[in-house]
Amino acid sequence: MTTAAAATRPKSFxxxxxxxxxxxxxxxMCIQCGTCGGSCPSGPxxxxxxxxxxxxxxxxxxxxxxxxxxxxxxxxxxxxxxxxPQEIHITDIMYTLKSMAIKEKNFDEKAGAGLxxxxxxxVEQDGRSFEFGLATWHNLKHRPxxxxxxxxxxxxMLQKGRMDMTRHKIQGIGQxxxxxxxxxxxxxxxx
Amino acid sequence: xxxxxxxxxxxxxxxNSRAYLDSMLEVQQPLDMQxxxxxxxxxxxxxxxAAVHRTASYALVGRNLALAEQMKxxxxxxxxxxxxxxxxxxxxxxxxxxxxxxNEQVNMALAAGGLHYNAGSVQIRHLLDVIVNDIGLExxxxxxxxxxxxxxxxxxxxCMIVRPDPDKRxxxxxxxxxxxxxxxxxxxxxxxxxxxxHCCGGHMTQINPDTAYELIRRLVHSATEYKADMLVTxxxxxxxxxxxxxxEMNKALHTNYNMPILFFTQMMGIAFGKDPAALGFxxxxxxxxxxxxxxxxxxxxxxxxxxxxxxKPEGLPMPQMPSQD
Numbered sequence: 237m238t239t240a241a242a243a244t245r246p247k248s249f250x251x252x253x254x255x256x257x258x259x260x261x262x263x264x265m266c267i268q269c270g271t272c273g274g275s276c277p278s279g280p281x282x283x284x285x286x287x288x289x290x291x292x293x294x295x296x297x298x299x300x301x302x303x304x305x306x307x308x309x310x311x312x313x314x315x316x317x318x319x320x321p322q323e324i325h326i327t328d329i330m331y332t333l334k335s336m337a338i339k340e341k342n343f344d345e346k347a348g349a350g351l352x353x354x355x356x357x358x359v360e361q362d363g364r365s366f367e368f369g370l371a372t373w374h375n376l377k378h379r380p381x382x383x384x385x386x387x388x389x390x391x392x393m394l395q396k397g398r399m400d401m402t403r404h405k406i407q408g409i410g411q412x413x414x415x416x417x418x419x420x421x422x423x424x425x426x427x
Numbered sequence: 428x429x430x431x432x433x434x435x436x437x438x439x440x441x442x443n444s445r446a447y448l449d450s451m452l453e454v455q456q457p458l459d460m461q462x463x464x465x466x467x468x469x470x471x472x473x474x475x476x477a478a479v480h481r482t483a484s485y486a487l488v489g490r491n492l493a494l495a496e497q498m499k500x501x502x503x504x505x506x507x508x509x510x511x512x513x514x515x516x517x518x519x520x521x522x523x524x525x526x527x528x529x530n531e532q533v534n535m536a537l538a539a540g541g542l543h544y545n546a547g548s549v550q551i552r553h554l555l556d557v558i559v560n561d562i563g564l565e566x567x568x569x570x571x572x573x574x575x576x577x578x579x580x581x582x583x584x585x586c587m588i589v590r591p592d593p594d595k596r597x598x599x600x601x602x603x604x605x606x607x608x609x610x611x612x613x614x615x616x617x618x619x620x621x622x623x624x625h626c627c628g629g630h631m632t633q634i635n636p637d638t639a640y641e642l643i644r645r646l647v648h649s650a651t652e653y654k655a656d657m658l659v660t661x662x663x664x665x666x667x668x669x670x671x672x673x674x675e676m677n678k679a680l681h682t683n684y685n686m687p688i689l690f691f692t693q694m695m696g697i698a699f700g701k702d703p704a705a706l707g708f709x710x711x712x713x714x715x716x717x718x719x720x721x722x723x724x725x726x727x728x729x730x731x732x733x734x735x736x737x738x739k740p741e742g743l744p745m746p747q748m749p750s751q752d
Contacts, residue, residue: 256481258529259522277626281638309638311629312474312511314590318600327591334478348634355475359487363469365438374633382636385678388731389671395732396710398443407467411540412490418539419486422532 249296256427257325257332265322266290272316272326278309286316286326289333302337306330308348347378360416363406368399430561431502433495433549434462437512437663438470444663446707447508450692451554453701457570458562462506465494471515474630485529486536488519493542495549508554508692510587510662517551521593553588555661555691556596559605564612572700574614577722580694581620581655582606583646585627585665600624606691610659613698618653622646627665632672639668640676647673647686656718657687659694666690671712674731687715687729697724 247255254261266287273285283304284292292301310330317327334352337343354374358366371390375383393399406412440448455461468491470476477484495505507513523530523546530546537543558567583606590600597603601624607617625646628639646669650658660666670688677683688711696706697719708715709727716728 258481258485259526277642278631278638281635307478308634309631311586311626311631311642313586313626313629314600315586315626317591331477331484332481335481338479345634349478351630351633352475352478355473356479359470359472359476365470365473367438367443371633386675389675392712392732393443393671396712398445398710400442404441406469408469408490408540411542412469412487415486415490415536415540415542416480416483419483419532419536420480422535423480423482426532 249293249298249301253293253329253332253336256336257328259325259328261329261332262322262324263290263293263329265324266294267322269321271319271321272324275315275319276310277313277315278311282306282309286330290324290329299342301333302340302342303344305345305348307333307337308343308345347374350374350378358403360413361405361409362403363409363412364404366400366403368401369403371399429459429461430557431461431463432504432506432557433498433502434464435468435471435491435495435505435507435512435516436464437507437509438473439509439663439667443667444509444690446693446710447663447666447690450690450696450701450706451508453705454692454695454699457699458558458566460557460562463498463502465491465498465505468494471512473511473515482529482532482536485519485522485533488515489523489533489537489544490540490542492516492520492523492549493537493544496544499549503548504550504552504557506552506554506557508661509664510553510585511664513551513553514587514593517593518591520546520549520551523547551594552596553661555588555605555609558695559609564608567609567695568612571613571698573698573722573724575610575694575698575722576614576616578615578657578718579618579653579655580610580615581618581650581653581658582610582623582691583620583650583658583660583665583669584624585660585662586624586629588661589624606659606661609691610694613694615694618650618655620650620653620655622649627662627668628672629664629668632668632675636672636675636679639672640679643669643672643676644680644682644684647676647684650686651684655686656721657689657715659689659691661691674712685713687711687713687718689715703727 270287307330343349589597610617628642631639693706703726711729714730716726719726
């Protein structure tokens with residue numbers, strides 16, 4: 237019957253994004269009004285406005301959506317989120333798309349993905365972020381030509397005592413890693 | 428009566444925004460406020476962890492909430508001074524209350540570390556919220572010994588403190604007034620700042636600096652147009668982007684904006700007659716000392732540290748492009 241048919245029907249990309257977004261994303265409610273793009277501070281530099289991206293998700297254009305710089309250029313300002321007349325959790329959907337792109341290693345925005353991955357590595361190793369390591373590694377990897385120009389900022393941060401060159405590990409790092417690994421396992425099993 | 432709170436400091440405040448932490452601790456006593464740090468807390472994930480792992484990003488925050496719940500003893504309010512930390516904690520708590528599947532997954536993950544969190548068992552609030560709404564402007568006014576009369580201040584909120592506002596704690600997601608009222612209570616003149624909740628550039632300084640520079644430029648330009656003496660903020664990321672990256676933005680766009688960016692607790696400390704050095708003045712990249720001199724307060728000079736060594740011109744003079752000046 238219909239339930240059996242629904243169970244065997246392959247998941248559309250819209251379903252996939254909605255299922256992967258915690259809470260109720262309401263992605264299917266988009267009326268293509270464009271309030272999101274008009275409210276977005278980095279909109280002018282995005283490959284696609286959020287509205288366009290949502291139309292592409294509905295059209296099943298997974299590869300193009302994940303390769304777009306749009307989710308990476310989202311600054312988490314939540315203007316679109318509070319202004320959306322359909323109350324779509326746009327910022328949360330951007331996080332979902334980023335994590336999908338990283339999981340499938342399908343992204344063109346290398347600096348955006350690189351920043352998230354390097355940040356995450358430090359948090360998983362120490363339980364804390366490590367700005368000095370993040371700034372040097374990230375810039376070395378993704379903007380080596382700009383590094384000499386940024387050295388002044390780094391030196392200033394160090395001289396003013398605003399940056400630490402040593403890492404700080406939390407005592408319960410083993411506990412934290414066990415928690416994070418279990419969460420990843422559960423997510424894997426559910427998908 | 429002393430107001431007691433559980434405190435989640437977050438990574439940024441430890442070092443890059445030390446002035447925020449130091450000034451917060453300085454104004455605690457006159458406000459009759461006491462904070463107790465969550466022992467062995469971990470990073471909230473900022474805006475990056477969730478871009479890599481979804482469920483784990485909630486478990487990451489869940490550990491902090493579980494540790495906070497264990498401390499509940501008279502105090503059941505967790506205070507965060509950083510807007511990103513505040514939102515990550517508040518949002519996780521709300522989603523754990525409303526999304527049964529996520530709640531089960533996060534608690535199964537926490538169990539792997541011997542922890543459990545009952546969603547909704549602690550209140551998550553921002554430092555500005557408890558100072559303005561619990562302690563109150565009347566009490567603050569009574570502690571003012573050095574009114575900020577003569578200073579024009581742009582009260583800047585940024586994004587995550589007021590948006591999406593999961594627990595409906597603020598008057599408006601786009602035009603809040605709490606910080607304006609607080610600065611007025613200290614005696615300052617507060618400008619009607621139209622960009623008060625616009626973005627500081629967030630992580631774009633690291634991904635595509637040109638995008639960030641334009642957002643930074645708009646904010647300091649608007650504050651400058653309104654003849655503000657300083658812009659006051661409540662988030663480490665906003666302070667770093669508008670202060671340290673204001674210098675980078677000036678280089679990139681060939682501008683010379685000079686807008687000091689300070690934490691609201693630093694200005695409370697000045698109004699309460701505290702020592703500017705103890706409040707972290709001097710750590711800012713855009714020097715705030717001239718602005719404070721306007722009200723007769725002498726503060727350690729901030730500003731860009733002197734360059735290592737100025738290069739001496741060598742050899743014959745060569746033609747230079749104007750931008751190389």
